[in-house]
Amino acid sequence: MTMIKHLxxxxxxRLMKYNLLVASIVVSFIWIxxxxxxxxxxxxxxxxxxFLVEASAxxxxxxxxxxxxxxxxxxxxxxxxSPMSTxxxxxxxxxxxGLNTLLVFAIMVVGFMFTVDLSxxxxxxxxGTVFVATFYVGIGLxxxxxxxxxxxxxxxxxxxxxxxxxxxxxxxAGLLPEVFSDYVKYIPSEISLRLMSIAFVxxxxxxxxxxxxxxxxxxxxxxxxxxxxxxxxxxxxxxxV
Numbered sequence: 001m002t003m004i005k006h007l008x009x010x011x012x013x014r015l016m017k018y019n020l021l022v023a024s025i026v027v028s029f030i031w032i033x034x035x036x037x038x039x040x041x042x043x044x045x046x047x048x049x050x051f052l053v054e055a056s057a058x059x060x061x062x063x064x065x066x067x068x069x070x071x072x073x074x075x076x077x078x079x080x081x082s083p084m085s086t087x088x089x090x091x092x093x094x095x096x097x098g099l100n101t102l103l104v105f106a107i108m109v110v111g112f113m114f115t116v117d118l119s120x121x122x123x124x125x126x127x128g129t130v131f132v133a134t135f136y137v138g139i140g141l142x143x144x145x146x147x148x149x150x151x152x153x154x155x156x157x158x159x160x161x162x163x164x165x166x167x168x169x170x171x172x173a174g175l176l177p178e179v180f181s182d183y184v185k186y187i188p189s190e191i192s193l194r195l196m197s198i199a200f201v202x203x204x205x206x207x208x209x210x211x212x213x214x215x216x217x218x219x220x221x222x223x224x225x226x227x228x229x230x231x232x233x234x235x236x237x238x239x240x241v
Contacts, residue, residue: 007092032111048197063140125199
């Protein structure tokens with residue numbers, strides 16, 4: 001636990017050093033300014049999507065940017081010879097970026113309250129954020145593993161999201177039979193959107209428990225079978241260790 005606290009503290013130091021924390025806060029203020037041009041009904045409609053973008057896309061891209069700087073400064077090479085474990089390293093990233101996402105949400109919620117009469121459930125927002133951010137921290141790490149630089153990471157992320165969104169788009173356009181909708185609703189983007197929506201709507205607890213379970217199992221599988229086993233090979237390959 002002491003090691004994880006130490007790593008989380010240094011994660012925050014790096015977020016500030018690389019101006020990634022500032023970038024997150026700036027984006028939150030952009031959303032707040034944009035909300036001033038929306039009606040209350042429009043804002044409430046788009047809020048789950050806004051929160052989803054922050055918890056998923058921004059989290060994955062911030063991880064990618066941070067990993068890029070860590071490789072560039074040989075931070076990872078020093079970690080390979082430190083007493084920390086790969087699991088400690090992954091957990092510290094989950095905690096640090098989860099807290100960063102919650103900070104951004106707190107800023108946005110306070111800002112939105114000045115523009116609209118906003119009502120939401122903070123506990124369910126916290127619950128959805130923890131699960132979604134944990135999964136997308138893993139996605140950001142995975143993209144770092146398979147990308148040569150930050151530009152290719154952006155391209156790979158857009159390709160991945162396009163693949164995730166294709167089924168939903170085809171169904172909405174009427175190009176896929178309605179029967180496929182029962183399967184499409186369990187792709188990551190759809191599950192994440194539902195989890196970020198539970199703070200604003202009446203909760204279907206059965207569906208929410210299923211979504212949380214799927215996200216939890218997907219995250220465990222991603223970290224245990226892909227990210228943790230491949231971490232040292234990734235660090236050695238890119239840093240010449």
